Amino acid sequence: MSGAPVAPHPGPAQNSPATQAETIFEARGVNLRFGGVHALTDVSFGIRKGELFSIIGPNGAGKTSMVNCISGRYRPTDGRVYFKGRDVTGMTPNHRAALGIGRTFQNLALFGHMTVLDNIMVGRHHLLKNNFLTGPLYWLTGARKEELAHRREVEEIIDFLEIQHVRKATAGTLSYGLRKRVELARAIALKPDLILLDEPMAGMNLEEKEDMARYIVDLNEEFGMTVVMIEHDMGVVMDISHRVMVLEFGKKIAEGRPEEVLADPRVRRAYLGEDDDEEASATASPATVPPPRKEVA
Ligand SMILES: Nc1ncnc2c1ncn2[C@@H]1O[C@H](COP(=O)(O)OP(=O)(O)OP(=O)(O)O)[C@@H](O)[C@H]1O
Numbered sequence: 684m685s686g687a688p689v690a691p692h693p694g695p696a697q698n699s700p701a702t703q704a705e706t707i708f709e710a711r712g713v714n715l716r717f718g719g720v721h722a723l724t725d726v727s728f729g730i731r732k733g734e735l736f737s738i739i740g741p742n743g744a745g746k747t748s749m750v751n752c753i754s755g756r757y758r759p760t761d762g763r764v765y766f767k768g769r770d771v772t773g774m775t776p777n778h779r780a781a782l783g784i785g786r787t788f789q790n791l792a793l794f795g796h797m798t799v800l801d802n803i804m805v806g807r808h809h810l811l812k813n814n815f816l817t818g819p820l821y822w823l824t825g826a827r828k829e830e831l832a833h834r835r836e837v838e839e840i841i842d843f844l845e846i847q848h849v850r851k852a853t854a855g856t857l858s859y860g861l862r863k864r865v866e867l868a869r870a871i872a873l874k875p876d877l878i879l880l881d882e883p884m885a886g887m888n889l890e891e892k893e894d895m896a897r898y899i900v901d902l903n904e905e906f907g908m909t910v911v912m913i914e915h916d917m918g919v920v921m922d923i924s925h926r927v928m929v930l931e932f933g934k935k936i937a938e939g940r941p942e943e944v945l946a947d948p949r950v951r952r953a954y955l956g957e958d959d960d961e962e963a964s965a966t967a968s969p970a971t972v973p974p975p976r977k978e979v980a
Pocket residue numbers: 717720721722740741742743744745746747748749
């Protein structure tokens with residue numbers, strides 16, 4: 684099935700520089716089937732460079748499947764995905780990571796026995812120019828200088844996420860909230876242009892959630908990273924996202940600014956579980972509609 688391009692994102696199939704500047708990622712008519720299960724059905728959307736874009740929907744709606752189609756963990760059964768104007772549908776996760784797609788996972792994926800610092804450094808190996816051949820010439824080839832530069836950048840990330848006090852601690856000994864932060868640090872260390880955050884606030888208390896929300900906004904605004912986030916906490920999603928896409932049973936039912944999505948009757952029915960009477964009275968209630976974040980040009 685071929686999905687029509689989604690306004691206002693012109694399709695990048697022709698790899699034109701103009702579209703590359705506007706749209707960093709596009710999915711066209713993506714279908715994903717696992718035997719008889721239709722995890723995704725004809726999903727098309729575009730993500731603009733510099734945007735904080737969230738994917739929401741009830742359990743089993745296809746959110747993780749979609750993120751896996753972006754990262755390359757899953758290959759669509761049908762349809763195409765484009766990153767920076769390139770068709771990446773057939774590319775492996777490693778190849779996509781090298782092109783600039785980074786991610787965190789729904790469940791923590793840290794090396795529990797390693798220090799925080801080493802966990803973060805692991806993420807940067809593919810950025811090192813020197814390898815096991817040039818390594819022995821450590822002082823001659825610039826390998827030392829390169830390693831120092833890497834360490835400096837990692838220290839900046841550690842400062843940014845305020846985890847200096849645990850940089851030498853073993854990751855497995857940290858609280859859940861801190862481990863989530865270290866995982867984010869490791870993903871940022873890859874210097875991705877687009878970062879996929881799978882439930883970054885799951886299992887956190889209110890204070891940890893507020894901190895994480897602030898880091899994500901700063902990551903987006905100060906580091907200039909395009910962020911794609913799956914998150915169940917609707918309050919946070921609506922507060923910090925530029926745009927939101929809603930999936931239900933593997934189909935896209937809405938896409939737009941948070942206030943538009945919240946006011947959409949299909950979303951209220953499907954996701955918030957409202958019936959038609961409630962819908963009329965609740966639509967666009969000021970109490971539920973946060974002030975919009977400035978749109979990405
Ligand atoms: N590897 C897989 N094998 C078989 N079925 C799968 C696989 N991955 C996902 N599915 C199915 O695809 C559908 C969508 O699942 P997915 O995990 O993408 O939803 P989700 O919106 O992320 O759910 P949740 O919020 O519970 O994490 C579900 O019916 C799920 O059981």
